[in-house]
Amino acid sequence: KNEVEQSPQNLTAQEGEFITINCSYSVGISALHWLQQHPGGGIVSLFMLSSGKKKHGRLIATINIQEKHSSLHITASHPRDSAVYICAVKETSGSRLTFGEGTQLTVNP
Amino acid sequence: DSGVTQTPKHLITATGQRVTLRCSPRSGDLSVYWYQQSLDQGLQFLIQYYNGEERAKGNILERFSAQQFPDLHSELNLSSLELGDSALYFCASSVAGLAEETQYFGPGTRLLVL
Numbered sequence: 001k002n003e004v005e006q007s008p009q010n011l012t013a014q015e016g017e018f019i020t021i022n023c024s025y026s027v028g029i030s031a032l033h034w035l036q037q038h039p040g041g042g043i044v045s046l047f048m049l050s051s052g053k054k055k056h057g058r059l060i061a062t063i064n065i066q067e068k069h070s071s072l073h074i075t076a077s078h079p080r081d082s083a084v085y086i087c088a089v090k091e092t093s094g095s096r097l098t099f100g101e102g103t104q105l106t107v108n109p
Numbered sequence: 110d111s112g113v114t115q116t117p118k119h120l121i122t123a124t125g126q127r128v129t130l131r132c133s134p135r136s137g138d139l140s141v142y143w144y145q146q147s148l149d150q151g152l153q154f155l156i157q158y159y160n161g162e163e164r165a166k167g168n169i170l171e172r173f174s175a176q177q178f179p180d181l182h183s184e185l186n187l188s189s190l191e192l193g194d195s196a197l198y199f200c201a202s203s204v205a206g207l208a209e210e211t212q213y214f215g216p217g218t219r220l221l222v223l
Contacts, residue, residue, distance in 0.1 A: 030208040041197055043214040044111070050209060086152065090208040096167045097142075097212075099152040 003027050006087050006100035013107050019074040021103045023087030026068065033097065034061050034072050035086040077107045112136065113215035115200050121221045127188040130218045132200030134181055138213070140164070140206030141183040143175055147196035158183055159206040190222045
């Protein structure tokens with residue numbers, strides 16, 4: 001069992017739909033990151049969370065420390081949101097990031 | 110543009126060879142991280158430097174080594190290359206290398222070992 005698990009692995013949506021990507025982890029963490037990887041390979045950091053909720057434009061990220069779970073929501077999805085979304089955690093026992101396998105999101109017009 | 114630069118963008122080499130990947134962090138960032146992304150293993154943390162000193166080590170093979178120079182740029186050296194070393198290698202930087210900081214990723218170096 002991976003320390004960080006994401007669901008779903010693949011997600012196809014129609015433009016305008018509300019999207020949720022989930023991340024569960026099994027270790028104690030000091031921070032959780034959501035990353036976006038575009039088809040060309042470039043990685044962009046979307047959020048860093050240690051508690052609660054953050055919002056940036058149409059993206060919302062939440063974390064529940066007790067349940068060891070985080071969600072990334074995209075409202076009013078758009079084809080340009082098509083990318084791989086990766087959850088990564090910073091364990092309290094170390095300083096390395098452990099990554100989930102990613103969720104491939106495709107938003108069709 | 111994250112402000113992190115990596116060179117080269119692409120590298121094709123043969124098994125047994127040695128290559129050096131270079132990373133320049135964002136201006137003002139003292140910490141550099143190296144990651145490997147392969148098709149079968151996803152993203153993996155290799156090593157972190159802070160102000161020239163190694164801070165954390167991940168799944169880095171003994172054939173690989175890295176260093177951070179006084180001007181804060183970093184190099185990742187890969188030697189005795191094997192087919193399985195073919196991957197995207199990312200560098201990221203952050204201000205002080207703390208868990209709570211955002212990491213800014215470079216565009217990556219795509220390595221193909223033939």
